[in-house]
Amino acid sequence: MSRIIFFVLAALAACGGKTGNYKVDYAGPIAIELVNRTSRPIENIYIFPRGSTSRGTSWTSLAPGAKTTVKLKEGNFELVAVSAKRRIDATTTEVPEATSQLELREDLAQTPRKLIFHDDGQTPMGVDQPGTLGVTFMLGAPDPAKPDGEPKVEGAPKAEGEPAPAPQAP
Numbered sequence: 001m002s003r004i005i006f007f008v009l010a011a012l013a014a015c016g017g018k019t020g021n022y023k024v025d026y027a028g029p030i031a032i033e034l035v036n037r038t039s040r041p042i043e044n045i046y047i048f049p050r051g052s053t054s055r056g057t058s059w060t061s062l063a064p065g066a067k068t069t070v071k072l073k074e075g076n077f078e079l080v081a082v083s084a085k086r087r088i089d090a091t092t093t094e095v096p097e098a099t100s101q102l103e104l105r106e107d108l109a110q111t112p113r114k115l116i117f118h119d120d121g122q123t124p125m126g127v128d129q130p131g132t133l134g135v136t137f138m139l140g141a142p143d144p145a146k147p148d149g150e151p152k153v154e155g156a157p158k159a160e161g162e163p164a165p166a167p168q169a170p
Contacts, residue, residue: 022048022056028073030104033114036062037124038137040084040096042117050076050101062117077102081117081135089142096137 018025026049036042044058047070060068083096104111112133118124119137127134 020056023059026072026075026077028071030072030074030106030111030113031069032072032104032112033067033069034060034062035067035114035116036064037116037118037122038083039064039119040086042081042083044080044082046080046082047072047077047102050078052078055080072104074105075103077104079115079135081137083137086139088140092140092142094140096139098135098137100133100135102133 034045041064042062045060046055047059048056059070062068079100079102081098085093085095087093098117113131115133115135116124116127117135119139123134126132
């Protein structure tokens with residue numbers, strides 16, 4: 001019985017059966033360097049087949065300024081990078097995400113070999129080099145501050161040019 005199970009598993013592996021682990025299923029000869037040029041850690045980087053309903057598990061994480069290499073096979077992939085939570089203002093936080101689509105081919109000169117993650121408006125040098133792709137995090141901005149003025153009191157003198165209040169009926 002154990003021999004039969006072994007042969008069935010060996011046959012599935014030989015036929016290219018999917019394991020459900022994208023790191024195993026889509027590993028290949030194309031090396032891509034991932035570089036974090038943000039001030040925050042990138043907690044998860046998902047690389048999965050384009051159109052898939054599941055991101056799978058994260059391939060890696062990157063500290064600020066760090067880099068790593070992943071190896072993929074040819075194909076069309078989606079990439080989602082999830083940054084660490086950041087505070088926008090006193091009451092608001094966000095978890096920035098950056099996305100990109102990748103077409104990876106060994107014979108295609110435009111296949112990116114280096115992905116540089118950066119924040120919008122802070123494009124680092126080298127992003128425009130051949131074989132390099134910038135992946136941008138769009139960051140939220142704080143809500144405009146409300147002016148700290150004195151509250152208006154009915155019957156108080158009005159500023160110049162402001163109409164007088166209408167008389168109130170008893």
